[in-house]
Amino acid sequence: xxxxxxxxxxxxxxxxxxxxxxxxxxxxxxxxxxxxxxxxxxxxxxxxxxxxxxxxxxxxxxxxxxxxxxxxxxxxxxxxxxxxxxxxxxxxxxxxxxxxxxxxxxxxxxxxxxxxxxxxxxxxxxxxxxxxxxxxxxxxxxxxxxxxxxxxxxxxxxxxxxxxxxxxxxxxxxxxxxxxxxxxxxxxxxxxxxxxxxxxxxxxxxxxxxxxxxxxxxxxxxxxxxxxxxxxxxxxxxxxxxxxxxxxxxxxxxxxxxxxxxxxxx
Amino acid sequence: xxxxxxxxxxxxxxxxxxxxxxxxxxxxxxxxxxxxxxxxxxxxxxxxxxxxxxxxxxxxxxxxxxxxxxxxxxxxxxxxxxxxxxxxxxxxxxxxxxxxxxxxxxxxxxxxxxxxxxxxxxxxxxxxxxxxxxxxxxxxxxxxxxxxxxxxxxxxxxxxxxxxxxxxxxxxxxxxxxxxxxxxxxxxxxxxxxxxxxxxxxxxxxxxxxxxxxxxxxxxxxxxxxxxxxxxxxxxxxxxxxxxxxxxxxxxxxxxxxxxxxxxxxxxxxxxxxxxxxxxxxxxxxxxxxxxxxxxxxxxxxxxxxx
Numbered sequence: 001x002x003x004x005x006x007x008x009x010x011x012x013x014x015x016x017x018x019x020x021x022x023x024x025x026x027x028x029x030x031x032x033x034x035x036x037x038x039x040x041x042x043x044x045x046x047x048x049x050x051x052x053x054x055x056x057x058x059x060x061x062x063x064x065x066x067x068x069x070x071x072x073x074x075x076x077x078x079x080x081x082x083x084x085x086x087x088x089x090x091x092x093x094x095x096x097x098x099x100x101x102x103x104x105x106x107x108x109x110x111x112x113x114x115x116x117x118x119x120x121x122x123x124x125x126x127x128x129x130x131x132x133x134x135x136x137x138x139x140x141x142x143x144x145x146x147x148x149x150x151x152x153x154x155x156x157x158x159x160x161x162x163x164x165x166x167x168x169x170x171x172x173x174x175x176x177x178x179x180x181x182x183x184x185x186x187x188x189x190x191x192x193x194x195x196x197x198x199x200x201x202x203x204x205x206x207x208x209x210x211x212x213x214x215x216x217x218x219x220x221x222x223x224x225x226x227x228x229x230x231x232x233x234x235x236x237x238x239x240x241x242x243x244x245x246x247x248x249x250x251x252x253x254x255x256x257x258x259x260x261x262x263x264x265x266x
Numbered sequence: 267x268x269x270x271x272x273x274x275x276x277x278x279x280x281x282x283x284x285x286x287x288x289x290x291x292x293x294x295x296x297x298x299x300x301x302x303x304x305x306x307x308x309x310x311x312x313x314x315x316x317x318x319x320x321x322x323x324x325x326x327x328x329x330x331x332x333x334x335x336x337x338x339x340x341x342x343x344x345x346x347x348x349x350x351x352x353x354x355x356x357x358x359x360x361x362x363x364x365x366x367x368x369x370x371x372x373x374x375x376x377x378x379x380x381x382x383x384x385x386x387x388x389x390x391x392x393x394x395x396x397x398x399x400x401x402x403x404x405x406x407x408x409x410x411x412x413x414x415x416x417x418x419x420x421x422x423x424x425x426x427x428x429x430x431x432x433x434x435x436x437x438x439x440x441x442x443x444x445x446x447x448x449x450x451x452x453x454x455x456x457x458x459x460x461x462x463x464x465x466x467x468x469x470x471x472x473x474x475x476x477x478x479x480x481x482x483x484x485x486x487x488x489x490x491x492x493x494x495x496x497x498x499x500x501x502x503x504x505x506x507x508x509x510x511x512x513x514x515x516x517x518x519x520x521x522x523x524x525x526x527x528x529x530x531x532x533x534x535x536x537x538x539x540x541x542x543x544x545x546x547x548x549x550x551x552x553x554x555x556x557x558x559x560x561x562x563x564x565x566x567x568x569x570x571x572x573x
Contacts, residue, residue: 123329
């Protein structure tokens with residue numbers, strides 16, 4: 001796969017779907033494109049023809065507002081038609097503003113209320129251990145999301161139950177709705193915190209698909225894994241990069257056309 | 267010899283676990299109070315303590331349900347329905363996940379622990395959630411039936427478990443059909459609609475009314491949601507007065523559920539007994555029931571007003 005071309009196509013799909021509904025969250029969707037590519041194209045065992053396959057790997061998008069990226073990847077894999085992306089957030093479309101497992105094929109958990117997804121993923125990993133299933137459970141959290149107390153309740157339980165079938169990835173773009181993490185509520189040494197909670201911790205460039213893939217595949221036993229993916233919010237679109245205002249703002253026509261031009265899409 | 271509903275709950279879980287390996291039990295450092303400790307000791311590999319972290323426990327239960335297990339989740343009513351409300355709302359109810367909540371130490375009967383631990387709002391909170399079934403057993407036998415019934419229901423269920431020791435007032439043969447109120451006593455003048463620990467007190471009130479020549483029916487609404495509308499509407503045509511009685515706030519509980527059914531309908535006069543928009547406080551359960559008006563005497567008085 002030509003990563004660069006695929007990433008551009010996904011970014012274009014994400015922005016088209018967001019432009020079409022004039023709402024949603026472009027910044028944090030664009031920052032996690034490569035993370036989801038590494039998971040879905042290089043690591044996870046899933047079957048678009050059988051989305052509920054028992055032994056599939058599970059993914060919980062804990063930062064649920066980045067679902068345009070998940071939807072673009074799932075559509076690209078054939079879980080549902082790519083045209084559906086143009087109905088994102090519209091009445092009766094299966095693509096809800098935040099992920100809904102009962103509506104969208106390939107979505108493994110509802111998320112959107114921050115912090116709850118990582119906790120659901122912990123439950124999935126515990127169930128897999130109890131049932132002696134071999135599948136892996138992956139979850140992506142946001143840096144702002146890490147301010148939720150439940151993230152740390154979940155982290156504590158993941159280590160306590162030695163969930164080496166659980167990988168927590170962090171989309172560390174440093175920005176949230178009201179500004180930089182450090183201006184809103186500093187998350188401090190986030191890697192050190194997960195380490196102190198009992199995780200095996202790795203740090204990667206969150207836009208380097210091979211590096212992310214390698215980190216995910218690195219075997220760890222007896223403890224859960226945490227991968228800090230350093231990313232750029234709004235990645236790929238010049239005027240959005242590292243601008244917190246693009247957390248949840250619709251593009252106007254000119255901005256949309258500029259974005260498409262930058263991605264090389266007509 | 268009576269026993270507490272939580273003891274009955276603990277025993278029922280073990281029975282259920284014997285039949286079904288997909289039953290798992292979660293608790294938040296209260297296993298010895300909610301009595302999930304029985305299940306923990308019988309099936310240690312499928313009992314999970316989450317420590318004092320109710321929100322995480324609820325969401326993890328959702329993850330387990332998504333993986334084909336049937337989790338029973340226990341803690342005190344206030345910390346489950348209250349503290350973890352939004353986790354229940356978004357990760358369980360919104361998904362219609364197959365998670366069963368059995369929260370103990372509900373209502374005023376918690377007693378001495380006081381207002382911080384007395385949950386008068388748990389039914390109101392759970393009743394707001396689409397697809398949530400709410401069961402409120404009145405005695406040890408009904409608690410056991412509620413646990414078995416909950417396991418058969420596809421989707422979220424809340425079982426409200428009270429703390430005190432009580433005698434069985436139903437029998438092994440008493441039917442327990444979720445959504446179908448049990449007529450504990452027939453009567454034609456007034457109807458007392460109640461649930462949980464208030465059922466025996468309502469029965470006592472009905473006997474006192476009979477002694478004064480007033481024929482009182484008693485309905486046990488062991489299922490608050492879905493409420494038995496047909497039964498309520500039938501009573502509304504038959505009797506002169508309906509009084510709801512609950513160990514819960516009169517805002518949002520059984521009284522509200524019945525009021526919603528009766529709204530706009532001609533028929534019986536209607537009144538509600540429950541906790542009147544107040545917080546709780548320390549005291550023995552008996553002293554608190556008297557202080558908050560949850561007595562047979564108060565029920566009798568209220569029924570007579572409607573005659």
